[in-house]
Amino acid sequence: MAMQRSAVLVKPDGLQRGLIGEIISRFERKGLKLVGMKMTYLSDDQLSRWYVEHKDKPFFKDLKAFMKTHPVVAMAWEGIEAIPTIRKLVGSTSGREAEGGSIRGDFAMSKQHNLIHASSSEGDAEREIEIIFGKDELFNYETVLDAAIYSEKERSE
Numbered sequence: 338m339a340m341q342r343s344a345v346l347v348k349p350d351g352l353q354r355g356l357i358g359e360i361i362s363r364f365e366r367k368g369l370k371l372v373g374m375k376m377t378y379l380s381d382d383q384l385s386r387w388y389v390e391h392k393d394k395p396f397f398k399d400l401k402a403f404m405k406t407h408p409v410v411a412m413a414w415e416g417i418e419a420i421p422t423i424r425k426l427v428g429s430t431s432g433r434e435a436e437g438g439s440i441r442g443d444f445a446m447s448k449q450h451n452l453i454h455a456s457s458s459e460g461d462a463e464r465e466i467e468i469i470f471g472k473d474e475l476f477n478y479e480t481v482l483d484a485a486i487y488s489e490k491e492r493s494e
């Protein structure tokens with residue numbers, strides 16, 4: 338099974354709402370491993386690269402302006418099939434439509450102020466992690482919990 342890394346951004350509204358700890362706690366409890374974390378302002382260039390697929394959308398300009406209002410907390414999380422797993426924990430784009438139990442479903446009411454971004458594919462994850470993190474800012478480490486979280490077979494595949 339594929340070990341994956343996903344980029345996660347807690348957006349300016351998540352920082353303003355005091356939800357950093359709640360979000361980290363949900364990923365930790367799930368069994369995902371934090372392999373990188375930083376608080377930063379995103380530059381115009383970083384945002385243009387991050388949201389390249391949305392560059393022609395009508396909300397692009399507002400989205401970029403919103404993402405620059407306050408710092409973001411960027412993270413990289415690792416686990417077997419971490420990308421689709423994290424997408425489920427995050428919930429669908431609009432906070433109003435997101436499933437209860439998901440981060441957006443439990444805490445968000447907006448489509449733009451939807452608290453958090455998570456990578457949607459392995460290609461996106463690679464690109465997004467590279468926009469934020471240098472190689473020396475990402476960490477490989479074992480935890481004693483790995484053996485409890487996954488079966489031996491899953492860990493060796």
Ligand code: CMP
Binds near residue numbers: 391430450451454
């Ligand atoms: P995210 O998962 O970061 O991917 C693109 C972001 O654009 C999305 O979350 C929202 O914050 C924002 N977005 C998507 N659709 C709309 C929309 N219709 N209006 C405003 N913002 C949007």
